[in-house]
Amino acid sequence: MSATGIGASVRRKEDVRFLTGAGQYVDDITRPGQAFAVFLRSPHAHALIKSISTAKAAKMPGVAAIFTGKDIAADDLGGLICGWMVTDKAGQPMKTPGHPLLAIDTVRYVGDHVAVVIADTQEQAMVAAEAIDVVYDAKPALVNPADAMKATAPQVHSDVPQNLIYDWELGDRAAVDAAFKTAHHVTKVDLINNRLIPNAMEPRAALGEYDRGSDSFTLYTTSQNPHVHRLVMSAFIKIAPETKLRVIAPDVGGGFGSKIFIYAEECVSLWASKKVGRPVKWTAGRGEAFLSDAHGRDHVTHAELALDKNGKFLAFKVDTIANFGAYLSTFSSAVPSYLYGTLLAGQYATPAIHVSVKGVVTHTAPVDAYRGAGRPEATYVIERIVEEAARDLKMDPAELRRRNFIAPDKFPYQTPVALEYDSGNYAGALDKALVMADYAGFATRKAAAAKQGKMRGIGFAAYIEACGIAPSKVVGSLGAGVGLYESAEVRFNATGGVTIFTGSHSHGQGHETTFAQLAVERLGVLIDSVEVIHGDTGRIPFGMGTYGSRSLAVGGSAIVKAMDKIVAKGRKIVAHMMEASEDDIEYDGGTYRIKGTDKQMTMAEVAFAAYVPHKIPTDEIEPGLDESAFYDPKNFTFPFGTHICEVEIDPATGVTRIVKFTAVDDFGEIINPMIVAGQVHGGIAQGVGQALLEGAIYDPVTGQLVTGSFMDYTMPRADDLPNYDTAHTITPCPHNPLGVKGCGEAGAIAAPAAVMNAVTDALGRHIDMPATPMRVWQAINKSAPARAA
Amino acid sequence: VSMTVNGKATSVAVEARTLLVEYLRENLRLTGTHVGCDTTQCGACTVHIDGKAVKSCTILAVQCEGAKVTTIEGLAQGDKLHPMQESFKEHHGLQCGFCTPGMVMAGIDIRRRHPNASEETVRHELEGNICRCTGYHNIVKAIMHAKM
Numbered sequence: 051m052s053a054t055g056i057g058a059s060v061r062r063k064e065d066v067r068f069l070t071g072a073g074q075y076v077d078d079i080t081r082p083g084q085a086f087a088v089f090l091r092s093p094h095a096h097a098l099i100k101s102i103s104t105a106k107a108a109k110m111p112g113v114a115a116i117f118t119g120k121d122i123a124a125d126d127l128g129g130l131i132c133g134w135m136v137t138d139k140a141g142q143p144m145k146t147p148g149h150p151l152l153a154i155d156t157v158r159y160v161g162d163h164v165a166v167v168i169a170d171t172q173e174q175a176m177v178a179a180e181a182i183d184v185v186y187d188a189k190p191a192l193v194n195p196a197d198a199m200k201a202t203a204p205q206v207h208s209d210v211p212q213n214l215i216y217d218w219e220l221g222d223r224a225a226v227d228a229a230f231k232t233a234h235h236v237t238k239v240d241l242i243n244n245r246l247i248p249n250a251m252e253p254r255a256a257l258g259e260y261d262r263g264s265d266s267f268t269l270y271t272t273s274q275n276p277h278v279h280r281l282v283m284s285a286f287i288k289i290a291p292e293t294k295l296r297v298i299a300p301d302v303g304g305g306f307g308s309k310i311f312i313y314a315e316e317c318v319s320l321w322a323s324k325k326v327g328r329p330v331k332w333t334a335g336r337g338e339a340f341l342s343d344a345h346g347r348d349h350v351t352h353a354e355l356a357l358d359k360n361g362k363f364l365a366f367k368v369d370t371i372a373n374f375g376a377y378l379s380t381f382s383s384a385v386p387s388y389l390y391g392t393l394l395a396g397q398y399a400t401p402a403i404h405v406s407v408k409g410v411v412t413h414t415a416p417v418d419a420y421r422g423a424g425r426p427e428a429t430y431v432i433e434r435i436v437e438e439a440a441r442d443l444k445m446d447p448a449e450l451r452r453r454n455f456i457a458p459d460k461f462p463y464q465t466p467v468a469l470e471y472d473s474g475n476y477a478g479a480l481d482k483a484l485v486m487a488d489y490a491g492f493a494t495r496k497a498a499a500a501k502q503g504k505m506r507g508i509g510f511a512a513y514i515e516a517c518g519i520a521p522s523k524v525v526g527s528l529g530a531g532v533g534l535y536e537s538a539e540v541r542f543n544a545t546g547g548v549t550i551f552t553g554s555h556s557h558g559q560g561h562e563t564t565f566a567q568l569a570v571e572r573l574g575v576l577i578d579s580v581e582v583i584h585g586d587t588g589r590i591p592f593g594m595g596t597y598g599s600r601s602l603a604v605g606g607s608a609i610v611k612a613m614d615k616i617v618a619k620g621r622k623i624v625a626h627m628m629e630a631s632e633d634d635i636e637y638d639g640g641t642y643r644i645k646g647t648d649k650q651m652t653m654a655e656v657a658f659a660a661y662v663p664h665k666i667p668t669d670e671i672e673p674g675l676d677e678s679a680f681y682d683p684k685n686f687t688f689p690f691g692t693h694i695c696e697v698e699i700d701p702a703t704g705v706t707r708i709v710k711f712t713a714v715d716d717f718g719e720i721i722n723p724m725i726v727a728g729q730v731h732g733g734i735a736q737g738v739g740q741a742l743l744e745g746a747i748y749d750p751v752t753g754q755l756v757t758g759s760f761m762d763y764t765m766p767r768a769d770d771l772p773n774y775d776t777a778h779t780i781t782p783c784p785h786n787p788l789g790v791k792g793c794g795e796a797g798a799i800a801a802p803a804a805v806m807n808a809v810t811d812a813l814g815r816h817i818d819m820p821a822t823p824m825r826v827w828q829a830i831n832k833s834a835p836a837r838a839a
Numbered sequence: 840v841s842m843t844v845n846g847k848a849t850s851v852a853v854e855a856r857t858l859l860v861e862y863l864r865e866n867l868r869l870t871g872t873h874v875g876c877d878t879t880q881c882g883a884c885t886v887h888i889d890g891k892a893v894k895s896c897t898i899l900a901v902q903c904e905g906a907k908v909t910t911i912e913g914l915a916q917g918d919k920l921h922p923m924q925e926s927f928k929e930h931h932g933l934q935c936g937f938c939t940p941g942m943v944m945a946g947i948d949i950r951r952r953h954p955n956a957s958e959e960t961v962r963h964e965l966e967g968n969i970c971r972c973t974g975y976h977n978i979v980k981a982i983m984h985a986k987m
Contacts, residue, residue, distance in 0.1 A: 061928050068936030069924040069943065071871015071911035078870035251875045251883060251937040251971050303873075303937025304971050336876035558935030558972045728931050728973060735974030760880035760969065768965035768975040773958075797974075 052639075055571035056788075059724035062563045063577070064556075073301040076255035076270045081329035084257070085114050087319050088175035089332070090165040090182050091341065092157035095191035095413040095753020096204060099155050099184060102165060107181035112174030114326045116182065117318070118165045119152040127151060127321060128286045130312060132378035135529040136216050136387050139406075144216040147207035147411070149377040151287070151314045157186070158206055158376035159415050160754055161341030163314045168326050172333075191413040191753035195373035196350045198410035206376060206411040213410045215374055215383065220391040220467050221404035229365030229402045233356035237439040242818045243427045245348035245373070245746040246739075247763055248420050250557075252303020253334035254313065254343065258320030260327070266294040267323070271316045273299040273585075274309045274555050275595020278532070280587045282312045282380070289321050292587075299585040302557035306736070307419040308343045309557065310597050311380040315342075340758045345746055346420020348373035349386065349427050355435045361445055363454045365402040368394055368431055372409045372417075379418035383409065388528050389424025389516070389598075395465035396432040397476040397512050397690060398454040403466040413753045419597060421736055421798040422515070429513040433803035437509060437810070447807075448484060451512050452477055469516060471688050475716070478779045480512060480692045483714040486775055487694040495696075505699040505830075506709075509807025510692060511800040517792035518603030518687035518783075535682035536600070537592045538608035540569070540616055542675035544661035546654035547579040551678075553593020554605030555585050558732075559794065560725045561601060565609055567721050568788075572613045574640010574653050591678055599689070599792030602721065603783065608681035610787045615677035620656040626666050627651065627659060687783045687791035691715035693734070693800035697808040704827025706742055706809055708772040715796050716779045719789040726793045730776050733797020739766040740798075741805035745820045764820075842903045844869070845913030853900050859893075860884045862900035863910055871911040871940050875969070882968030885941035886910045892948035894967070911940035914947075923947045923985045932981030934972035942968050946982035956983060 054060050067073050104116040130149040137143055152163050165182055169175035192204045198213040206213050230236065250272075257270040267290050273279050276297040284292045302309060315332050323330040334342070350371045356364040372386035391405040436454075440447035455476040456463050463471045484490075489508070496506040519525070522533030539551040548569050554561055566580035583589055596605070617637055624642040625632045634645045640653040659666060660675040696710040713730055720726050743764035747756040757763035782789030802819060809821045817829045840857075841850040844867060851866045863869045863886070872895055875883035884895045887909040914921035923946050926932070933939040942965075949956055949964045956964070961979050970978060 062931070064936070065928040065933060066920070068933055068939050069911075069920065069927055070915050071869065071940055073871070073936050075870075075873070075937065077874075078864075080868075249971055251881065251935065251969065252873070253875070301936065303875075304935040306971070336878065336881075560934070724931050728934060728977060731974035731976045732934065732972045733974075736971070759878050760876050761878050765880075765969050765971070766974075767969065768979060769959075769962040771962075771975055773976050773979075774974065 052570060054577040055567055056721050058567065058722065060563055060567055060577065060722055062560050063566060064560065064562045075252055075301045075303055076257055076272050077333045079257055079270050081257060081259050084329040084331050085168045085170060085326060086172040086175050087322065087330050087332040088167050088172060088179045089163050089315060090167065090179040092153065092160060092162040092164055094157055094186055094188045095160050096189045097157050097186035098189065099153060099157065100187055101185045103183040104165065106183065107167065107178040110174065110178040110181055112170035113178045114168045114170070114328065115322065116165060116167050117152065117322060119150055119154040122151050123154065126288065128288050130314060130377070131282060131286045132383050133380055133531040134384040135531070136218055136383045137529060138216040139219040144383055145210045146378065147210050151317050159413050161415060162376065166318050166322065168322055168330055193412055193414060193748045193750050193753050195348065195371050195410050195412055198412055199408070206413060210411055213412065215378065215409040215411060217408050218387050219404065219406045222402055222466065223404045225402040226365040226367050226404040230356045233364055234359040235357045235443060237355045237435055237442050239353050239435045239438055241351045241431060241434060243347045243349035243351065243430055244740060244819045246346040246420055246744055247340055247746050248306045248308035248343055248346060249339065249765060250304030250306055250308055253336060253339045254309065254315065255333040256316035256319040257329060257331040258323035259329040260324035266290065267320055268296045268298065269316060269320045270298045270300060272302050272309050273297065274305040274557060274597055275593065276555065276585055276587050277553060277593040278595055279312055283317060283320065287317050289317065296588040299555055305557045306421040307346065307423060307597060310595065311344050311418055336760065337758060340763065341755060342415060344379045344416045344418035345375065346417065347427060348417050351431055353431050353435050355439055357439060357443070361443055361450050361453050363398055363400040366394065366400050368405040370407045372407055373414065374409055374411050375414045375416040376411060377416050379416035382416065382418040385419050385424045390428050392468045393425050393428035393514065393516060394432060394467050396429065397456060397514050399456045401466065405467065414748055421733065422795040423598065425515045425795065426799045426802055429511060429799050430803045433511045433513065434806060437807040447510055448480060448489065451510065452480060469686065472685055472784050473781050474688060474690055475779060475781050476512060476690060479690060479714045479716055482777060482779060483692040483694050483712050486714065486777060487696065487710060487712040489694070492696070499698055503701065505701055505812040506696065507808040507812025508694065508696045509804050509811055510694055511803035511807065512692045513800040514688055514690045515795060515799050516686040517599035517689055518683050519598035519600050520686050521684060522682050532594065533682065534594055535680050536594055536605040536608040537678065537680045538605065538612045539591055539676065539678040540609060540612040542616060542657040544658060546575065546657055547581065548573060548575050550580065550582045550609055551590045552582060552584050552605050552609060553590055553595065554601040555596045559596065559601060559729070560722065564602065564721050564725060565606065568606060568609055571639065572610065573616065599794040602788070602790045603687045603786055603792050604681060604683050606788055606790060607786045608679050611679035611681050612677045615679060616675060619675060619677065620653060622671050623656050623659055623666055624651050684785040689715065689717050689791040689793065689796055691796060691800065693804040695804040695808040697805070697812055699812050699826060701830050704823035704830065706821055706826055708738065708805070711772050711774050713774060713776045713797065713800065714779060715793065716781050717793040718781060718783040718791040720778065727776050729793045730797045731774050733795060734774050734801045735766050735771055736798045737801020738771060738805055741802045741819050742821050743770060840900050840904055842905060843907045845909060855901060857900045858896055859898045859900050859903055860895035863895060869910050869912050873937055873940060875938065880969065881938065882941040882945060883938050885944040885968065887944055887948065892945050911943060922987045926981040926985035930977045930981040930984065932973065932978040938968065938970045942970065942978055946985065949982055950985060950987050958983060
């Protein structure tokens with residue numbers, strides 16, 4: 051292994067820029083003459099707009115323009131779309147209520163966009179926005195998804211009866227029912243998967259600019275997938291054709307899913323830049339981010355697991371209500387269906403599984419993919435019920451899991467819920483985690499803690515995820531509006547440096563380093579001579595972007611494919627230069643050697659020869675050394691692992707302290723272990739946040755977001771969290787060239803279940819997330835219901 | 840208002856309500872200092888005023904009259920990173936980089952006040968700085984082990 055190639059913990063190339071304040075985030079960019087946009091947002095969860103008067107505001111200092119939904123409609127712009135058409139269990143397409151860029155006659159959540167003010171300064175725009183006079187007719191709001199289908203529930207959209215977007219199912223219900231009749235034992239759980247607010251530290255921002263000379267637009271925006279932004283803005287919003295629209299996502303300060311989606315603000319800011327003839331910048335305040343970023347999770351679930359007398363799982367059935375919020379965000383419909391239902395086999399050989407999901411709309415902010423997206427929800431259901439089953443049967447929870455694991459010799463394994471797992475060794479990860487967590491010593495530690503008046507608990511999460519999303523043909527057959535390949539271009543420069551253009555986008559993942567390590571390994575160049583370019587539709591051929599832990603498995607595979615083309619072309623060049631047969635040329639790590647001789651050429655020499663083609667026949671071999679590739683994955687990848695959490699609860703205060711968190715993950719081959727560990731840490735922190743601290747709360751009557759700031763919504767802080775003990779097993783992915791799977795979401799997928807299994811173990815009863823000190827204390831003192839409100 | 844920023848004298852006429860962070864980002868174009876919230880919770884805007892870590896979103900520029908202000912741009916000596924910057928790189932204490940300037944500035948002040956800070960001390964002192972990427976594990980290590 052070279053010091054900077056595959057497998058090395060190379061320190062990140064991008065760090066110096068971030069550490070010296072030289073990063074360029076959207077809000078750091080200033081364009082000449084730029085104006086500022088401020089959105090007037092609905093103060094009501096549900097109201098009819100009777101009138102909007104902008105006359106007074108328009109005369110205020112610095113105001114360049116004010117636009118409302120009528121102006122958008124007058125320009126024939128399209129509305130925001132949901133890009134995944136899910137078919138319900140009756141074979142009917144899901145409901146697709148309209149989502150205007152600015153509200154026309156109704157507002158449907160607190161924070162819904164009503165108007166935009168463009169002014170010389172942000173302060174002027176804010177002051178003018180407050181002077182817009184909107185007359186609302188407030189209506190009753192629907193907040194709780196469990197109430198959405200009741201006859202008395204307010205209707206969110208007139209074309210969505212019962213507020214039901216779809217009633218979706220997967221699996222064989224008859225087989226499940228039959229198996230339940232033979233069960234020795236049935237474990238039942240009712241779970242709430244709490245609603246989360248992503249809170250990337252950089253608030254969303256957009257800077258739109260129209261150039262009259264070229265009749266084209268440039269949009270700088272906080273996006274995880276700038277090409278998808280361009281595609282949607284061109285094809286559906288109809289701001290400009292793709293040839294006239296460049297989308298740049300420069301340094302982006304975290305995403306976690308929330309910056310995948312196409313939002314109203316960037317569309318309106320871009321469109322308005324032509325209307326006012328000036329660049330238009332919009333930067334969200336944190337309060338706006340709370341109100342209007344797509345939220346995550348928000349499921350209400352009942353599940354039942356049937357077991358035989360030996361603890362073997364016979365069948366599993368799950369009924370879930372999933373909250374979409376007021377409108378269907380870009381990929382929302384896929385999250386509680388194909389990214390959730392298909393994962394419900396977990397690591398287990400359960401023969402029959404059925405899941406039913408009712409996706410509903412409510413008067414709350416849209417809900418879409420948030421780190422893990424469907425898979426944390428699935429893992430939480432599976433791993434909570436398995437843990438409860440072990441308690442019901444008085445079995446060791448590790449042993450119950452082991453007894454039901456899909457055995458290593460059963461792969462590829464077809465689950466009853468559509469996926470075909472390609473590889474796995476679940477007991478391997480469990481065993482390693484048991485040793486690291488000193489599971490054998492837990493009883494002693496629990497007794498010692500009890501002597502101190504503390505309650506100890508231990509909990510497991512043996513998770514699986516489906517990453518590397520995904521084969522285009524498969525997702526197309528399931529209703530996706532796009533293909534989910536990735537593109538790359540690898541350019542050897544004449545003087546030997548390599549530029550990699552990737553359609554993946556880095557917003558914390560360290561692609562500039564990891565992808566450069568691929569070039570070191572495959573092309574034999576120095577890491578400092580590799581430049582990775584991402585996030586610009588003007589420079590990169592195409593891209594589907596970064597989400598679902600797909601950047602290395604799909605984006606990295608595209609890069610490797612382009613590198614393979616470089617190496618193949620180099621071989622032809624070497625054959626001519628050295629007058630050798632291509633078959634006699636060996637290639638390894640940047641050097642071509644003629645078998646049986648001491649003759650060799652380095653890749654740098656080949657590149658020079660390609661760009662100064664004096665000695666190669668250019669009628670047979672084109673000059674230059676620049677190749678592009680698109681890679682469409684053959685299957686999902688299936689990372690897995692076991693996380694074990696040990697907690698200690700102080701019954702006097704209800705405070706839960708994590709005393710040890712162990713994570714053993716199998717991500718296949720690892721390019722940069724340091725970066726992978728960092729990804730796991732961050733995922734666990736978000737998972738612990740969900741389990742112990744975080745929860746978006748809307749007032750059940752008014753629909754006001756109660757947790758609308760960092761003062762009210764509990765973000766995990768340094769002293770809330772433990773150190774994490776991480777390790778790996780390595781089961782290479784069999785179907786991509788690097789044998790990699792993806793590591794970005796594992797922590798957020800596994801941690802909530804591991805933490806809550808530990809908390810409920812300590813308490814001896816179920817409580818819902820987040821297990822705040824108040825809720826834990828109430829559970830200990832049995833003074834209040836354990837269920838969430 | 841006049842103040843020394845990163846060793847250079849600056850003097851700009853500003854509205855009285857101008858916050859220090861606005862002065863730095865908009866008047867001086869020092870955009871390394873970030874704004875991550877509107878309630879003084881996240882700490883992304885942390886700078887040093889006369890050597891002490893202060894959230895620049897919660898102090899007016901005029902309150903800094905005559906002060907010596909250091910921002911993330913002012914730490915490195917040419918190409919040589921400050922030991923705290925070096926330690927963040929070595930320990931992978933940053934991912935997206937957005938909270939990083941505030942973390943580094945806060946980290947320096949923590950070590951100034953607690954030269955041999957324990958992990959517990961660092962975690963407690965970091966209460967006013969939020970990171971969503973790293974889970975803090977490596978930030979805490981970086982602050983503890985910076986060769987200051």
